[in-house]
Amino acid sequence: MRELQELSSKLLSEGDVSVVIGYEEGPRGVRPAFIRTPEETNRLVFDHRAVQNLAVYLSPRRAHLRKRGRPAVVIKGCDARAVAGLLRESQISRDDVVLIGVRCGGVYRDPESNGPLSEENVADRCTGCDLREPGHVDHLVGELPSEPPATDRRKSRIAGIEAMSPEERFDFWSSELERCIRCHACREVCPMCVCERCVCEKTDPSWVESSPHLRGALAWQITHALHLAGRCSDCGECERACPAGIPLSLIKGKVNQVVEDRFDYRAGDDPDVPSPLGDFRLEDDQEFIK
Amino acid sequence: MSLYRPHLVRIVDLIDETEDTRTLRLELTDPEVAGSFEFKAGQFGEYSVFGSGECTFCIASSPTRDYIECTFKKVGKVTAAMRDLQVGDTMGFRGPYGNRFPLDEMEGKNIVFIAGGIGLAPVRCVIWNTLDLREKFEDLTIVYGARSVGDLVYKRELDEWEERPDVKLWQAVDPGGETPDWKGEVGFVPAILEKAAPKAENSYAIICGPPIMIKFTLPVLEKLGFPKDRVYTTLENRMKCGLGKCGRCNIGHVYVCKDGPVFTATEIEALPPEF
Amino acid sequence: MKPEKLYLTEAGLAKLTHDLREAGARVIAPVLATESSSNPVADYREIEDAGRIALGGPLPRLSLKEFFLPPTEALLSWRQVKGDISLDQPSGDYPRTVVVGAFPCDAAALPVLDKVMGWDYRDDPWFGRRKATTIISRACAVKDSSCFCPAVGLSPDSLKGADILLVPVDDSGNNHLVEVLTPAGEELVEAHRDVFESPPDEGKADELRKAALDRASENLDIEPGAIKSWLESNFEHDVWADIADRCHGCGACASVCPTCHCFDIIDEPEGIDRGTRRRNWDTCQASLFTLHGSGHNPRPEQSARYRQRVMHKFAIYPKRFEEILCTGCGRCSRACAAGMDLPEVLRTLDQLASSSEKQTEASSTGGVG
Numbered sequence: 018m019r020e021l022q023e024l025s026s027k028l029l030s031e032g033d034v035s036v037v038i039g040y041e042e043g044p045r046g047v048r049p050a051f052i053r054t055p056e057e058t059n060r061l062v063f064d065h066r067a068v069q070n071l072a073v074y075l076s077p078r079r080a081h082l083r084k085r086g087r088p089a090v091v092i093k094g095c096d097a098r099a100v101a102g103l104l105r106e107s108q109i110s111r112d113d114v115v116l117i118g119v120r121c122g123g124v125y126r127d128p129e130s131n132g133p134l135s136e137e138n139v140a141d142r143c144t145g146c147d148l149r150e151p152g153h154v155d156h157l158v159g160e161l162p163s164e165p166p167a168t169d170r171r172k173s174r175i176a177g178i179e180a181m182s183p184e185e186r187f188d189f190w191s192s193e194l195e196r197c198i199r200c201h202a203c204r205e206v207c208p209m210c211v212c213e214r215c216v217c218e219k220t221d222p223s224w225v226e227s228s229p230h231l232r233g234a235l236a237w238q239i240t241h242a243l244h245l246a247g248r249c250s251d252c253g254e255c256e257r258a259c260p261a262g263i264p265l266s267l268i269k270g271k272v273n274q275v276v277e278d279r280f281d282y283r284a285g286d287d288p289d290v291p292s293p294l295g296d297f298r299l300e301d302d303q304e305f306i307k
Numbered sequence: 308m309s310l311y312r313p314h315l316v317r318i319v320d321l322i323d324e325t326e327d328t329r330t331l332r333l334e335l336t337d338p339e340v341a342g343s344f345e346f347k348a349g350q351f352g353e354y355s356v357f358g359s360g361e362c363t364f365c366i367a368s369s370p371t372r373d374y375i376e377c378t379f380k381k382v383g384k385v386t387a388a389m390r391d392l393q394v395g396d397t398m399g400f401r402g403p404y405g406n407r408f409p410l411d412e413m414e415g416k417n418i419v420f421i422a423g424g425i426g427l428a429p430v431r432c433v434i435w436n437t438l439d440l441r442e443k444f445e446d447l448t449i450v451y452g453a454r455s456v457g458d459l460v461y462k463r464e465l466d467e468w469e470e471r472p473d474v475k476l477w478q479a480v481d482p483g484g485e486t487p488d489w490k491g492e493v494g495f496v497p498a499i500l501e502k503a504a505p506k507a508e509n510s511y512a513i514i515c516g517p518p519i520m521i522k523f524t525l526p527v528l529e530k531l532g533f534p535k536d537r538v539y540t541t542l543e544n545r546m547k548c549g550l551g552k553c554g555r556c557n558i559g560h561v562y563v564c565k566d567g568p569v570f571t572a573t574e575i576e577a578l579p580p581e582f
Numbered sequence: 583m584k585p586e587k588l589y590l591t592e593a594g595l596a597k598l599t600h601d602l603r604e605a606g607a608r609v610i611a612p613v614l615a616t617e618s619s620s621n622p623v624a625d626y627r628e629i630e631d632a633g634r635i636a637l638g639g640p641l642p643r644l645s646l647k648e649f650f651l652p653p654t655e656a657l658l659s660w661r662q663v664k665g666d667i668s669l670d671q672p673s674g675d676y677p678r679t680v681v682v683g684a685f686p687c688d689a690a691a692l693p694v695l696d697k698v699m700g701w702d703y704r705d706d707p708w709f710g711r712r713k714a715t716t717i718i719s720r721a722c723a724v725k726d727s728s729c730f731c732p733a734v735g736l737s738p739d740s741l742k743g744a745d746i747l748l749v750p751v752d753d754s755g756n757n758h759l760v761e762v763l764t765p766a767g768e769e770l771v772e773a774h775r776d777v778f779e780s781p782p783d784e785g786k787a788d789e790l791r792k793a794a795l796d797r798a799s800e801n802l803d804i805e806p807g808a809i810k811s812w813l814e815s816n817f818e819h820d821v822w823a824d825i826a827d828r829c830h831g832c833g834a835c836a837s838v839c840p841t842c843h844c845f846d847i848i849d850e851p852e853g854i855d856r857g858t859r860r861r862n863w864d865t866c867q868a869s870l871f872t873l874h875g876s877g878h879n880p881r882p883e884q885s886a887r888y889r890q891r892v893m894h895k896f897a898i899y900p901k902r903f904e905e906i907l908c909t910g911c912g913r914c915s916r917a918c919a920a921g922m923d924l925p926e927v928l929r930t931l932d933q934l935a936s937s938s939e940k941q942t943e944a945s946s947t948g949g950v951g
Binding site: 309310313315355357358359360361362383386395396397399429453543544545547548550551552553555557558559560562565567579580581582 | 585657658660662665666669671674698699701702703704705706707732817843844845846848849851858859861864868871872873875876880881886890891893897898901902909
Binding site for chain 3: 044045047048049050051067073074081082085128137196197199200201202204205206218223226227228229230233237254257258259260261262292299
């Protein structure tokens, strides 16, 4: 923590950056912090509650943040997947940002949790994490903690849905998506939702109905998932942000699994590795377009 | 009847004002509604094409006529759909909504109308209203400017006002926007107004146009001696309901749809800069 | 009207629920949405029996607003046959509804919203549903770090918006003192007199009420009047950019808010010759909310949009309708993925307001010395 605070203070006082985007104590657990002076760097914290994916603040849609100067961003290995995604798609350039990588021992599902990490409270993405030490960063801080506990919670939920008949599956998703109020919080917190104007807000023609009825909600969530295929960094922020508690990471998890099975690809932290939908290989299995 | 249910209106005429601006003349299809329908100069309506949605425009025709006209530019989904309609087609109309220009107060006074581009639409409503009741008003002066000759709207009416002895028209286009046969002024509206120099005594001004034009014209009016509470304009903000409910047109505590769209320069000055 | 006091046991509530349904009413109550005991979540839902009512909390994810201003509703439908268009609108008959166990912060929002829904033009769907619904609130014993109802002039046992108030009389929370508050409440009690007992056993009602108020008052101490004046005279201020830095502009706060009422009106074709005009929830937090067709946006940045939300609640609405457009339920803070916290923002504004007041005093007395 001290190392992170000192580094941030140095970056700010030397004028490398005008803001450090990290984590601080908030009213309900840890939350994103925008630190603009060396004196405030003592507010920075990093622990299991640092759930949020701060890469979202680098998105070109946050032009107002960019106007306030060059940022340094605290990123976990999993967040580095999103940063790599933004770089890969030329949404940001590497010089726009200073990346402060933190070695990570896993995070909770919910930033308000406390106590030791356990199978119950650990975030789904932490299981089998191979990016506890993010690469492609400018600074790397912290000691490497021990591995987080594993959970097969999401895997078994996805398996449960896969085992359903198409009718049962439709009923399951209908009952979940009936609660969708189309606030699009899932989109706004998504670091990979970079479109200036979302397809579901295009009106001429309306590709996706904007009403919060089942038809509209299904169309939107399917569109969102498909637009993230091969791009999703699996940060789970969409599900955490949903005020209606829809298990969106089951959809994203499933799509990620399909991409991995078919293309042997998982979004990683290396921006130079092309994504399957942004690349063409002769050896790709093309049975689906025969 | 539900607040949100529009009257059905039929397009009885269609005039292309410029390349991308069109006027539709509408008549209420239900004779009972038509018989009791009334509005005042300055009010607006929600026009709809079923399947595309609703759109907000001022009523550009005078309440002294027995039809409703709207003039619009194709900018989005609804206006694009409105452009596809033909004479005889049916649309929806909700309204009239909002406040009005205080014409009764202006009786016996001079009025100077100042407009830029498509901003002539709401002003044109008042122009015809006063011309149709001509004896109630003193001097009427119109200062109208557009970017180019092709951007002038209501050309036939401009010609008519040019001919009429009971109204003084100054029409202008921005430098570079003139054609070889252009007989009007060349210059920006504030400068033309200064040249026209209507007297401020016993007078009102009604101004509508792009924000930049309004910004530079208000000081000219002040210099000419027009008190700010006798300078009226009409605001356009994005609206949906028109009924003071949906929250979209708030500027500070003002609901443009109910407190407006007509405001005095004094009132505008008191608003936060969010329009 | 002096509230009539009665008593309702757990069994009485079960019978009341049953009898209301028998009489054709829809009964809405907070129910648990998940079985998980570690992190229980609740929703207001139609119930078939009282066994499902989660009287003790937690506060439902969405407020009661969804039953009066639904997330989406049809305003009218149209049909085109050749050139002729015919319109049809919903019947305007709304199902007789009784809300059992409304949280006072949700009930209080309804009369607040009546003001905007009823000034000049009366919004018929809103008032249709208001008229068809009787609200039985229950004094709240839930409180977490985001609650602040006393700071906006309410309380965990607020009567505002309720036709009947239930106050728990013991620690079980299942037996209630009943306060009948309105003619609609009286009518309901008259129709179901047999489930209520009289005279009431007031038990620990007063003690529990006071304890709940004390707990809820701990979180926030502000002067809404001073905040209103400060907001009105400090439209442009650096504080907004700093507050809004972390805000995603997602509008989850508005969705869960009992008083946010902004909406959109859109057309949805269903085939080429028919379709529905719908009213959908919308939010001032979205950049498209105020975007003009010309591309001009009066609120181009999130800081301006967040300011609008706070202004609307604590300055615009109070000025216009003499009501704060906030009931202190704290849902916005709980729902926020970025940790935006309205109580924290209000505390900041309160400090700015009181320091600017002091400055004004200092400058007005400065000349004398």
